[in-house]
Amino acid sequence: MGSDDYGKERALIEIRGLGKSFVGQDNETVEALRDVNLDVGENEFLTVLGPSGCGKTTLLKTIAGLIPWNDGDIRIDGTPVRGPGPDRSMVFQNFALLPWATVLDNVAFGLRMRGVGRAEREERARSLIAMVGLSGFETKRPGELSGGMQQRVGLARALAMRPRVLLMDEPFGAVDEQTRRLLQEELLSIWEEHRMTVVFITHSMEEAVLLGDRVVLMSARPGRISEIVPVPLERPRSSDVGALERSGQYVEITAYLWDRLRDMHEEHRPSKVAG
Amino acid sequence: MTAAFRAGPRPARRPDVLRRLAGASLPYQLLTFTVFAAGWELYARGWGGLLIPTFTETVAATVELLGSAELWRAMYVSNQALVLGFGIAVVVGVPAGIVLGRFRLLERFADVYLNILLVTPMAAIIPLLMMSVGFGLASRVILVTIFSIVMVVVNSRTGVRQVDPSLIEMARSFGASERQIWTRVLLPGALPAIMTGIRLGVGRAVTGMVIVELLMVSTALGGLILEYRGLFKAPLLYGTIVIILAEALLLISVARWGERRLTRWAQTTTARNAR
Numbered sequence: 001m002g003s004d005d006y007g008k009e010r011a012l013i014e015i016r017g018l019g020k021s022f023v024g025q026d027n028e029t030v031e032a033l034r035d036v037n038l039d040v041g042e043n044e045f046l047t048v049l050g051p052s053g054c055g056k057t058t059l060l061k062t063i064a065g066l067i068p069w070n071d072g073d074i075r076i077d078g079t080p081v082r083g084p085g086p087d088r089s090m091v092f093q094n095f096a097l098l099p100w101a102t103v104l105d106n107v108a109f110g111l112r113m114r115g116v117g118r119a120e121r122e123e124r125a126r127s128l129i130a131m132v133g134l135s136g137f138e139t140k141r142p143g144e145l146s147g148g149m150q151q152r153v154g155l156a157r158a159l160a161m162r163p164r165v166l167l168m169d170e171p172f173g174a175v176d177e178q179t180r181r182l183l184q185e186e187l188l189s190i191w192e193e194h195r196m197t198v199v200f201i202t203h204s205m206e207e208a209v210l211l212g213d214r215v216v217l218m219s220a221r222p223g224r225i226s227e228i229v230p231v232p233l234e235r236p237r238s239s240d241v242g243a244l245e246r247s248g249q250y251v252e253i254t255a256y257l258w259d260r261l262r263d264m265h266e267e268h269r270p271s272k273v274a275g
Numbered sequence: 276m277t278a279a280f281r282a283g284p285r286p287a288r289r290p291d292v293l294r295r296l297a298g299a300s301l302p303y304q305l306l307t308f309t310v311f312a313a314g315w316e317l318y319a320r321g322w323g324g325l326l327i328p329t330f331t332e333t334v335a336a337t338v339e340l341l342g343s344a345e346l347w348r349a350m351y352v353s354n355q356a357l358v359l360g361f362g363i364a365v366v367v368g369v370p371a372g373i374v375l376g377r378f379r380l381l382e383r384f385a386d387v388y389l390n391i392l393l394v395t396p397m398a399a400i401i402p403l404l405m406m407s408v409g410f411g412l413a414s415r416v417i418l419v420t421i422f423s424i425v426m427v428v429v430n431s432r433t434g435v436r437q438v439d440p441s442l443i444e445m446a447r448s449f450g451a452s453e454r455q456i457w458t459r460v461l462l463p464g465a466l467p468a469i470m471t472g473i474r475l476g477v478g479r480a481v482t483g484m485v486i487v488e489l490l491m492v493s494t495a496l497g498g499l500i501l502e503y504r505g506l507f508k509a510p511l512l513y514g515t516i517v518i519i520l521a522e523a524l525l526l527i528s529v530a531r532w533g534e535r536r537l538t539r540w541a542q543t544t545t546a547r548n549a550r
């Protein structure tokens with residue numbers, strides 16, 4: 001396991017032997033990732049699923065170049081990752097919007113950091129605001145928006161960079177069920193139109209299957225890839241999500257993922273660990 | 276017409292003037308002030324001696340003072356120390372507080388001195404200051420600074436600490452440089468607290484200005500107070516104090532107004548995403 005056989009398209013992200021340990025407060029080391037090997041294809045939608053604390057966020061942050069790692073290497077299109085770059089942008093679980101800035105300024109934030117001139121960045125920001133359905137809210141501040149609208153801003157900010165890789169860390173985890181479904185459908189249709197490579201972390205099996213081309217299952221302590229499950233559901237999927245969710249294949253894959261996840265939880269039950 | 280349409284989604288304004296009056300604090304302030312003034316007048320007429328003027332006498336003296344060149348000269352001299360001293364407190368205190376908030380190690384060294392500044396009865400410093408700096412403008416300026424800088428430093432430090440670390444991470448992920456993190460994230464995020472520090476600092480600066488003149492230097496406004504006391508001119512003495520209070524209130528209101536204007540976002544966000 002661990003390695004994978006995604007061969008349809010050229011791998012855009014190549015992760016080899018990735019290992020990452022944290023030194024905790026009491027000087028004990030936590031092994032967050034061990035020997036992670038993963039190829040993500042160009043324009044692939046990859047979802048990552050696993051129990052809490054298995055290192056999903058850590059994996060995403062290493063790809064983003066936000067935190068250093070101990071072993072192995074990560075390449076994007078052949079180039080080793082040394083830090084954050086304009087080819088990758090991130091969408092955060094807690095939105096991470098600047099509360100003092102307007103929607104327009106928040107969406108244009110990344111462009112501004114990259115030195116894009118005012119006229120161009122505002123034009124690009126406006127078109128993305130329209131794409132995520134927030135036209136008319138340009139001058140509002142995050143505090144005046146609902147959670148779902150705030151995450152649309154977060155998505156627009158990431159997309160404004162025109163990244164090759166979109167890194168999403170449980171982006172819809174903090175919004176209510178109905179809003180989440182709307183956001184999933186919208187993300188699908190945006191992605192179907194503007195293909196890019198997506199690494200999408202989630203806690204939800206349904207979400208992993210609905211969105212992903214493949215689902216990476218991770219196990220905890222130490223965090224490693226336990227299995228990669230292909231999702232051969234037809235695309236485009238955004239047109240009729242309801243029918244998709246009733247299809248036999250969808251139900252089967254979701255059930256399979258739950259079986260595997262339950263096994264992982266069983267393995268880590270205190271009685272088992274003691275025995 | 277269009278304006279009316281745009282106002283649509285906002286809560287409709289109450290046309291009812293009485294209700295708005297009840298909602299404002301001014302009527303209550305006027306009421307308490309009237310009661311206070313009446314009580315003062317009655318007390319001073321009934322039991323007041325040479326040193327307690329009546330309310331009306333005080334008002335008359337205040338008006339008289341406002342027309343005298345002597346007062347404005349004193350105001351000018353006193354406020355020189357205030358403007359310079361508080362200016363230094365802001366120019367030094369804001370950056371100092373910000374740096375202390377960001378770099379924990381530095382803070383360990385500085386904490387002791389900040390605490391000393393916070394708890395020392397400032398009047399005790401005055402003799403030391405006179406001995407080393409003399410009786411000129413310099414020692415008055417320094418005292419105003421010492422009085423007010425703690426508020427500025429402590430609040431700026433808190434402001435920087437309160438900035439959500441995930442915003443810094445977000446900025447880094449979009450390629451922000453260290454300088455951009457300071458100017459685009461830390462400073463705007465700390466601004467509400469910095470403004471609070473400035474508002475509280477202004478009050479302390481006025482106190483410092485008067486105290487140093489009263490206790491040591493005997494010039495300007497403090498000198499006037501001592502002179503009127505020596506001559507038993509109670510109404511003028513009270514009038515001077517009223518004018519100093521009015522100045523302090525005015526400065527604090529200006530600071531509060533600036534605080535509100537600059538940091539309107541902080542009120543909406545803390546109200547909505549209370550974390």
Ligand SMILES: Nc1ncnc2c1ncn2[C@@H]1O[C@H](COP(=O)(O)OP(=O)(O)OP(=O)(O)O)[C@@H](O)[C@H]1O
Nearest residue numbers: 022023024030032051052053054055056057058059
């Ligand atoms: N900065 C850190 N310092 C110390 N330990 C950390 C740090 N960040 C993460 N860890 C540890 O590394 C492990 C993996 O954390 P990570 O946040 O990647 O998990 P996750 O899969 O994203 O969990 P969740 O599903 O709850 O978000 C956890 O055991 C966590 O306690």
Ligand SMILES: [Mg+2]
Nearest residue numbers: 056057058169
């Ligand atoms: Mg996580």
